[in-house]
Amino acid sequence: MGSNTLCALVVMGVSGSGKSTIADHLAGRLGWRYEDGDRFHPASNVEKMSAGHPLTDEDRWPWLQAIADEIDRLSAAGERAVIACSALKRAYRDVLVHGRDDVRIVFLDGTQDLIAARLASRQGHFMPPGLLASQFKTLERPGADERPITVSIDAPVERIVDDIVTQLNLVPQ
Structure with a gap:
């Protein structure tokens, strides 16, 4: 699949898996x-997570819809973006992709131990390391369909990016 047929890549995974960096x-x-x-989260969601409380599905629907709306806007404008988004459940990814062929999911896969070690050394992020267990409990790995x-996130950033580009068979614009 060439890059001309894609408008968005959604890079997903639990907090600390490297979504923003990758x-x-x-x-x-x-x-x-x-x-x-x-950045699409309403302030109430950020406040809730900062206080150490996991979001409910009800908290997430407006956030996911805002990202889906941005993907629709990108597509209509002929633009392309890579979006970092946890998208832990199939239902969340269904909102983001909503049957489109021009949106692909990139799953950053790593062990809870590796990610916990990364979170422990991280500063200034609103996701406390204590919420990692709830993220792994919520995570539904993407199905083949x-x-x-x-x-795998157990590699240097450039190697992970190389792997994604190779698997997508994408060519820089």
Whole structure:
């Protein structure tokens, strides 16, 4: 599949899996725009997570719909973006992709121990490390029918990006 047929890549995984870093580097490699899905959260969601409370599905629907609306806007404008978004459940990814062929999921796969170690050394992020267990409990790995690109995060950033680009058979613009 060539890059001309895609408008968005959604880089998903639990907090600490490297979504923002990988999505930003991947966007740079492809010459696409980078979007952090967290910026689409309403303030009430950020406050809730900062207080150490996991979001409910009811909290997430408006956030996911805002990202889906941005993907629709990108497609209509002929633009492309790589979006970092946890998208832990199939139902969430269904909102984001909503049957489109021009949106692909990139799943950053890593163990809870590896990600916990990364979160422990992280500063200034609103996701407390204590919520990691709830993220893994919530995570529904993408099924084959979602056509995910699955990459191990146990590698340097550039190697992870190389792996994604290779699997997608994308050519920079």
